[in-house]
Structure formats: C-alpha cells, structure tokens
Amino acid sequence: MLSIDGLCVSVGTPDRVLDIVRSVSFDIRAGEVLGLVGESGCGKSMTSLAVMGLLPRPEAWIASGTISLDGVDITGLDPHQRVRKRCAGVSMIFQEPMTSLNPVVAIGNQIVEAIRVHDPDVDARLRARDLLDMVRIPDAELQLNAYPHELSGGMRQRVMIAIALACRPRTLIADEPTTALDVTVQRQILGLLRELCADLDMGVLFITHDLGVVSQLADRVAVMYAGALVETGGVEELFRSPMHPYTFGLMAAVPRPAERHQRLHPIAGRAPKPDEVGEGCPFAPRCFRAEAVCRSGEVPFDGEGSGHRARCHFPLRDEVLP
Amino acid sequence: MTDGSADEVAADGDVEPEDAILEVRDLVKRFTARRRGHSYVIQAVDGITLSVLRGETLGIVGESGCGKSTLGRLIVRLSDADEGEVIFNGRDLLSHGRRDLREARLKIRMIFQDPYASLNPRRSVGDSIAESGDVHGLFRDRRERTEGIHRTLDQVGLDGSFATRYPHELSGGQRQRVGIARAILPTPEMIIADEPVSALDVSVQAQVLNLLSDLKERLGLTMMFISHDLGVVATVSDRVAVLYMGMVVELAAADRLFDSPRHPYTEVLLAAIPRLDIANRITGETEGGEPPSRFRQASGCPFKERCPKRSERCESEVPLLRRDEHGHAVACHNV
Numbered sequence: 237m238l239s240i241d242g243l244c245v246s247v248g249t250p251d252r253v254l255d256i257v258r259s260v261s262f263d264i265r266a267g268e269v270l271g272l273v274g275e276s277g278c279g280k281s282m283t284s285l286a287v288m289g290l291l292p293r294p295e296a297w298i299a300s301g302t303i304s305l306d307g308v309d310i311t312g313l314d315p316h317q318r319v320r321k322r323c324a325g326v327s328m329i330f331q332e333p334m335t336s337l338n339p340v341v342a343i344g345n346q347i348v349e350a351i352r353v354h355d356p357d358v359d360a361r362l363r364a365r366d367l368l369d370m371v372r373i374p375d376a377e378l379q380l381n382a383y384p385h386e387l388s389g390g391m392r393q394r395v396m397i398a399i400a401l402a403c404r405p406r407t408l409i410a411d412e413p414t415t416a417l418d419v420t421v422q423r424q425i426l427g428l429l430r431e432l433c434a435d436l437d438m439g440v441l442f443i444t445h446d447l448g449v450v451s452q453l454a455d456r457v458a459v460m461y462a463g464a465l466v467e468t469g470g471v472e473e474l475f476r477s478p479m480h481p482y483t484f485g486l487m488a489a490v491p492r493p494a495e496r497h498q499r500l501h502p503i504a505g506r507a508p509k510p511d512e513v514g515e516g517c518p519f520a521p522r523c524f525r526a527e528a529v530c531r532s533g534e535v536p537f538d539g540e541g542s543g544h545r546a547r548c549h550f551p552l553r554d555e556v557l558p
Numbered sequence: 559m560t561d562g563s564a565d566e567v568a569a570d571g572d573v574e575p576e577d578a579i580l581e582v583r584d585l586v587k588r589f590t591a592r593r594r595g596h597s598y599v600i601q602a603v604d605g606i607t608l609s610v611l612r613g614e615t616l617g618i619v620g621e622s623g624c625g626k627s628t629l630g631r632l633i634v635r636l637s638d639a640d641e642g643e644v645i646f647n648g649r650d651l652l653s654h655g656r657r658d659l660r661e662a663r664l665k666i667r668m669i670f671q672d673p674y675a676s677l678n679p680r681r682s683v684g685d686s687i688a689e690s691g692d693v694h695g696l697f698r699d700r701r702e703r704t705e706g707i708h709r710t711l712d713q714v715g716l717d718g719s720f721a722t723r724y725p726h727e728l729s730g731g732q733r734q735r736v737g738i739a740r741a742i743l744p745t746p747e748m749i750i751a752d753e754p755v756s757a758l759d760v761s762v763q764a765q766v767l768n769l770l771s772d773l774k775e776r777l778g779l780t781m782m783f784i785s786h787d788l789g790v791v792a793t794v795s796d797r798v799a800v801l802y803m804g805m806v807v808e809l810a811a812a813d814r815l816f817d818s819p820r821h822p823y824t825e826v827l828l829a830a831i832p833r834l835d836i837a838n839r840i841t842g843e844t845e846g847g848e849p850p851s852r853f854r855q856a857s858g859c860p861f862k863e864r865c866p867k868r869s870e871r872c873e874s875e876v877p878l879l880r881r882d883e884h885g886h887a888v889a890c891h892n893v
Contacts, residue, residue, distance in 0.1 A: 276730075419830040419832070421848055423829075424848075430840050446832055447834055448832030452835060452836075452839055475834065485761060490760055492789060492792075496812055497793075499771070500764035500793060
C-alpha cells in the first residue's frame with residue numbers, strides 16, 4: 237500500500253516561495269485504481285512527481301508530509317536511492333510516450349535496460365519479451381527490435397507500460413496516459429491498465445482531467461483544486477451524490493452526447509494561480525453556495541463514515557445535476 | 559475516390575443546393591512522404607463531398623489523421639487541394655483569383671485549437687484583433703479601428719482593457735476568446751473552428767462553447783466545427799459528418815447519428831467515448847484494433863480490417879456514401 241500523508245510541495249521563484257500542493261493525504265491499496273482528478277495547474281502532476289522523487293530540483297521540494305510504501309518511508313528519496321535501498325516499488329507512465337522513449341534505441345534494449353537496473357541476474361531478453369506479451373503487443377519477439385517511431389501512439393504507450401512494469405512495481409502512477417491517444421485506442425489502454433491492476437494485484441494512481449474516464453475506471457476518486465484535495469470517496473457515492481460544489485460544477489460542465497442542443501453549465505471565472513490562493517476556501521470566489529464563513533480560516537475535511545468526505549462548510553446532499 | 563460518388567450524394571433528400579452556403583465536391587489532398595527510401599502518397603482527404611447549410615453547425619469528427627483538419631485548411635486555402643471544388647456562396651474558391659480570395663477570406667474565418675500559437679506574442683491583443691481590418695482596409699480612421707476592437711472584445715465577453723494586454727498575460731480561456739474576436743471582427747458569414755476547445759479545461763470549455771453558440775445566434779453565423787471530442791460535437795452540432803481515412807463514412811442529423819448510428823466505425827467510436835457513467839465500467843480490454851497506417855496502400859473499404867460486419871465485397875470495392883429518405887448518409891456495403 238502506498239500512503240501519502242499531509243504532503244506539501246513548495247516551489248521557489250526568485251522572489252518568493254509558493255505552496256503548490258497543500259496537505260494532500262491518500263492511500264492506494266493493492267489491486268485498486270484511485271482516480272486523481274483536477275484541472276490544469278491544480279497540483280495533481282506535482283503530487284505524482286513528489287511521490288516518485290522526481291520533483292525538479294532545486295526549484296521544487298517536499299516541504300512537509302510523508303510518503304511510505306508498504307510501511308517503508310520513501311519521502312524525498314530519488315529513484316537511484318530507492319533502487320539502492322531496494323524499495324523501488326513505484327513506477328510511472330506519462331502522457332506522451334514519444335518524449336519518454338529514446339528514439340535511437342530499439343525498444344527491446346530500452347526494456348532490458350530497465351530490467352537490469354532492478355534485476356541484474358535475470359535473463360533480461362526473455363523477461364522483456366514476457367513484458368511485451370503482458371501488455372499485449374503482438375509478435376513480441378519481432379517487436380523487440382522495433383524503434384519507437386515505427387510504432388503507433390497506442391503501441392508506444394504499451395511499451396512505456398512494459399518498462400514501468402520491469403521493476404515489478406506495487407504501485408503504478410499513470411499521469412494522463414491516454415490524453416494524447418484517440419478514443420478507440422484510449423479505451424483499449426484503459427482496459428489494459430484495469431486488467432494489469434487486477435492480474436498483478438497492483439495499485440494504480442490514475443491522474444486525469446477527464447471525469448468520464450475516472451467514472452468508468454476508478455474504484456475511488458480524489459478531486460483536487462488549487463493544490464488541495466476537496467473531495468474523496470468511492471466512485472459510486474462521489475458521482476451519484478457529489479458533496480463539494482466544485483465536483484458538482486465539473487460534472488455539470490461536461491458535455492454529454494445524450495443531451496444535445498442544450499446550453500452547458502460552466503463554472504464562472506477560473507481557477508486561482510498558486511500566488512492567488514489566500515485565506516479560506518480557494519473555490520469560494522466561484523462557488524454558488526459560498527458565504528462569509530468560507531472566505532476565512534480553515535475549512536474542515538468532513539464526511540460520513542463511509543470515507544466520502546468533502547472540504548466544504550456547506551456540502552451538497554443529493555443535488556440533481558442541471 | 560470512385561466515379562459516380564457525386565451522383566450518389568447528389569441524390570440527397572433534405573439538402574437542396576440553394577440552402578447550402580458552402581459545398582465541397584470530390585475534394586482530394588495528397589501528401590508525399592518518404593520512409594525508408596520509398597516514396598508514399600498519402601490521400602489525406604480522399605474525395606470528400608458535403609454541404610454546409612446556411613445557419614447550421616456542421617460537426618466534423620474523426621480520430622487523428624482522418625483528414626478533418628486538412629479539410630478545414632483546404633476550404634480556406636491555407637493549403638491547396640489537388641482535386642475538387644469548394645463552392646462558397648455560389649463561387650468556386652479554388653479557381654478564384656487573388657482578389658476574390660481576399661473577399662472570401664473575410665467571409666469565412668477560422669478559429670484554431672491553440673490561440674497562443676496563432677497570436678503574435680509581441681503584438682497587443684487589440685492589434686491582433688484588428689489585423690484583418692488593417693490588412694483589408696476596413697477602418698477609415700483610428701477611431702473606427704478602436705471602436706471595432708472594443709465592440710469585438712465586448713462581443714466575446716472581454717472588457718476594453720484587454721486591448722492593450724499581451725497574449726502571455728491571458729489565461730487559456732481568455733486567449734481563445736481573443737482568437738474568436740479575431741475571427742468575427744470583419745463580420746464573417748461562416749466560421750471554421752478547428753478543435754477550438756480541446757486545449758481548455760472542462761469548466762472553461764463550457765464557457766467558450768456557450769459563447770460560440772451565442773455568437774452564432776446573434777451574428778447569424780454558419781459554423782463548421784471540427785473536433786475529435788464526440789461529446790463536444792454532439793452538444794453544438796445540427797448535423798455531423800464522421801471521417802475515417804480521409805473519407806466521409808457517415809453524415810446525418812446529430813440526433814440520428816448519436817441515437818441510431820449506422821456505420822460500424824461510428825458505432826465503435828460512440829462506444830469508446832468516456833462518459834460520466836458509473837454503471838458502464840471498464841473491466842478489460844476490448845477488441846477493435848487501431849487505425850491502420852496511412853502509409854499502407856489498400857483497396858476496398860478503409861475500415862475493413864477493424865470491421866465486425868466485413869464481407870467479401872469490402873475487400874475490393876470502396877463503399878459509396880448513400881443517403882436514405884431521412885438524409886442519413888452511410889458509406890457501407892452491409893447496412
């Protein structure tokens with residue numbers, strides 16, 4: 237189990253320090269998909285980079301909080317230190333596989349390289365072929381010699397997943413892995429991730445801006461806004477009766493093919509930048525339920541016993557979508 | 559494509575030529591690419607015929623490489639077609655002289671996906687918006703120019719202070735509003751919007767889509783809305799054309815297309831859209847394959863490798879776009 241507790245990430249600009257992830261806590265259990273949803277700039281990718289130990293230094297750092305994997309504290313360790321300490325159980329895949337793959341090295345050798353880092357004794361070539369089979373690349377033996385540009389976008393993302401699986405991770409972080417893909421290919425990659433999650437009993441942190449994808453893929457959902465979690469819960473409860481007005485607003489803003497020729501329901505204004513976040517609830521300026529109490533002080537993160545919680549003074553109860 | 563397609567499409571139920579503001583006939587665009595020492599010809603747009611009716615929004619959907627953006631660029635002649643006609647208000651734009659083309663360019667305007675890439679970072683928002691007016695001599699004096707800029711900013715929901723700002727000071731949504739302002743300044747008749755909201759977050763995307771539909775209403779615009787996002791296209795379109803490998807495979811009223819799709823590819827596409835739907839879980843990988851490489855020259859139906867309804871005829875014969883009595887057009891041998 238990957239546990240993140242009270243994670244705060246700061247970035248330093250020449251004139252000041254900004255908090256871009258503010259006290260984020262969640263667990264990812266084996267065999268489940270946790271969907272982390274939010275719009276651009278909300279801090280979801282920074283959260284994942286902090287968990288991976290890949291924050292761009294020296295500009296960004298973990299200000300406080302702990303990250304632990306199966307009880308071992310891995311806060312602040314970079315990937316090399318993790319390999320040395322034999323606790324490399326978190327892998328990550330990114331949005332654009334072409335920029336993560338080396339264009340002049342055959343994919344087989346790139347997978348072999350990843351295997352050798354973690355498992356120097358194994359027959360790496362054989363394991364590379366098994367990994368390609370695992371991510372359902374046809375003719376695995378042949379494809380080991382292919383170069384990234386010879387593969388389609390979907391196949392490249394499968395190769396990235398194979399490389400990510402080389403270290404036998406307990407948790408896979410997928411940061412917008414299907415955003416650059418066409419819908420029919422996206423559907424296949426999502427299906428593959430779901431199957432791998434079950435077959436390997438691996439936890440998946442799935443980061444996306446797409447509520448539709450999350451509602452169909454995730455077991456639990458965390459919604460992020462302006463650097464903080466605003467709502468968490470099981471996928472059914474959260475989408476059936478969203479508590480936070482931001483979650484509700486996002487759901488209402490999604491165009492639905494079934495409802496045509498209707499005006500959409502946008503959320504007024506825009507999300508604050510990190511230097512614009514002040515006292516109180518950061519969503520208050522855009523919120524239809526905000527009152528004076530929302531504009532100052534801490535907002536409690538409350539909910540029922542079931543784990544469905546929202547950071548809101550006036551959570552919604554069974555509101556009907558417009 | 560094949561001969562006779564024009565006849566098939568002309569046997570068209572609801573679309574009378576006099577209703578059309580824009581007609582595209584047998585449009586073809588080829589690109590030559592070299593790969594491993596061989597030259598390949600890719601038919602990016604492979605014989606597209608369709609009409610856009612005055613006052614409607616025609617949605618164009620398809621996956622990457624289907625030719626949807628190329629189609630938009632050919633219509634406004636950002637790129638030159640190899641064959642075919644583009645008839646706008648009764649005149650063929652492709653055989654136009656330069657002078658006539660300048661007029662047409664004020665009447666058909668384009669909105670792009672990434673306004674940051676299409677705005678000059680060193681020009682103020684006001685100067686960018688006024689550009690078409692400056693180039694075409696639409697302003698008699700400075701006062702008229704300033705009025706034009708402010709009127710247009712107001713139409714897209716930005717206040718006059720934006721005129722002196724620069725692109726880097728704006729949010730994504732504001733930049734796209736500026737992109738729209740540039741398009742509507744010379745009071746066009748038609749807008750071609752190529753993925754206008756794809757770079758925006760959902761909450762802002764809804765604002766821009768509502769703005770586009772308001773402007774369409776108020777200014778009496780006709781719109782061609784190109785997008786890979788079927789949810790967005792369903793929301794804005796009156797009719798929708800589905801493109802695959804440079805061809806129109808289905809064209810129908812949005813209601814018909816989304817409620818009773820007929821082409822097997824449209825069915826695959828609709829089934830794959832992520833929907834806000836907790837009852838419809840993704841449990842495993844589906845069949846269906848990926849779009850074939852555009853480098854491969856194949857005969858017959860472009861969708862045959864992925865098609866569950868494939869028959870022998872599909873191997874050799876390209877299906878023609880045929881319309882039924884409701885104006886629902888499908889290019890498939892087996893529906």
